Amino acid sequence: MRIGFGVTALANGMDGNGVDGIGNVTRELMLRLARQSDLNIVPYVYAEQPPASMPNASGVGRFGPQALFALAAGRPFPEMQRRLCERVDLVHATDHFVPRLRDVPVLATLMDAIPLAHPEWVSYRFKRLKNELWRRSVRWADHLVTISDFSRQEIVRWFGVAEERVSVVPLGVDGRWFERPTAEARDRVRRAYCLPDRFFVFIGTLQPRKNLELLIAAHGALPIGTRHELPLIVIGRNGWGCNALVARLRAGEHAQVRWLEYVADEDLPALLGLASVMVFPSLYEGFGLPVLEAFAAGVPVIASTASAVPEVAGDAALLVDSFAVTDWRDAMLALAGASSLSNTLRERGRLRARTFSWEQTASGMRAIYERML
Incomplete structure (x- = not known):
């Protein structure tokens, strides 16, 4: 053919x-x-x-x-x-x-x-x-x-x-997301991007439907100690419709929120694997591939209940209403500790990711x- x-x-x-x-x-x-x-x-x-x-x-x-x-x-x-x-x-x-x-x-x-x-x-x-x-x-x-x-x-x-x-x-899901980076690779990525020991991570182009404003508000509603222990790392290029948010991020107006405008493609699996929790509050997705990539990397996921995300995530993520700031805060707080829930989600996530290739x-x-x- x-x-x-x-x-x-x-x-x-x-x-x-x-x-x-x-x-x-x-x-x-x-x-x-x-x-x-x-x-x-x-x-x-x-x-x-x-x-x-x-x-x-x-x-x-x-x-x-x-x-x-x-x-x-x-x-x-x-x-x-x-x-x-x-x-x-x-x-x-x-x-x-x-x-x-x-x-x-x-x-x-x-x-x-x-x-x-x-x-x-x-x-x-x-x-x-x-x-x-x-x-x-x-x-x-x-x-x-x-x-x-x-x-x-x-x-x-x-x-x-x-x-x-x-x-x-x-x-x-590409096989590279399942691979466990070497200790040397993890250390190199952590130094290159000045990453803390623990952090929440968001991955996606900055645009209105990605719902980043809600996520920042939910992170800001966490207890101050939790925010310091687990800052929010934002990864994604500037898309459109977020000029005011971009200006605030660049000015560092949101305490404990840092925007990495560019991450080399070869560094993404190691960086994602270093995260404590991946957060994905999108309002609309045809699929939601970053959720599966986080599953494969062994990272617990909090994701929205909107559009195709529940279909992709199954029972392997905490699913939260896309408009409920308080619910997002509570879900982030639930996974902030080294809890049995985090371990359960990691296991379910890896199994779920294996069903997509x-x-x-x-x-x-x-x-x-x-x-x-």
Whole structure:
């Protein structure tokens, strides 16, 4: 099978502020699919020429002009049709940029329906026009795949597609999160980032739906001794919509809260493994991969009851209402000590993480390719 595989989001991340979200998922899936000898993965990117980060990708022209042409004329993407379609049997649009093509089936991955369900949480220009273009372009796909049952329900609701047109293939956890870093690696990371002996950790791009304001308020409501013993370490780049919070973090206005704007990807497993508790209060997630990564690293997790997070976490995390500051404070206090609850969550978390792997994700995706062809 020759699979045209979209890598635009991955390439943009590699050439910009770093790979996260869709880019990470694209990379992990492509690595696993490429190992299968009877699959020929043909990466493509919406650009005139492939970027330096993806020299082996095929440039298929810009997405925007082709999408507007397809909407207006009811015809396929001209550049993509000419440059790619004779060389592939199926196109997998991994990153929400769904093409209209002729004689080649299209599979589209949709992680979530955030721009339609919560337009207040996206910040791009011409929001209404782009959201409508996205809604219509999704209908060009022959089949859709998403990452959780929650996201499937959201896609059916907000895109108006039939439920049978949407398959669910959960994400996986890379093996590096299960590996126990050496004492030397842990010491190096602790020194490099000036980490205390014990701390709460939050991982995620700073944006409104990540609910970091609530988390900081809950941490600030802890007894002063607990705050000093377990400061809150925030890891994630500045996204959007949090300018006031970012200014306060940079000014050090929140006592015992420290923002690490950048952590090298190779340091993340060791840093996460050093944490006492991982806190994840997000208001909306299509999946919630950081929860599984913390499970694999052997870190107890407190997570929100919102969206797909309970589906992913199962009974291996403390689940707390996303809007209840007092409940978050109490949950953080419950795990602040070396309690039997912490040990129970560690054991459950490791078991839970073992049920998700990128190899299973790749197998599920391959089965969809086979059905479509």
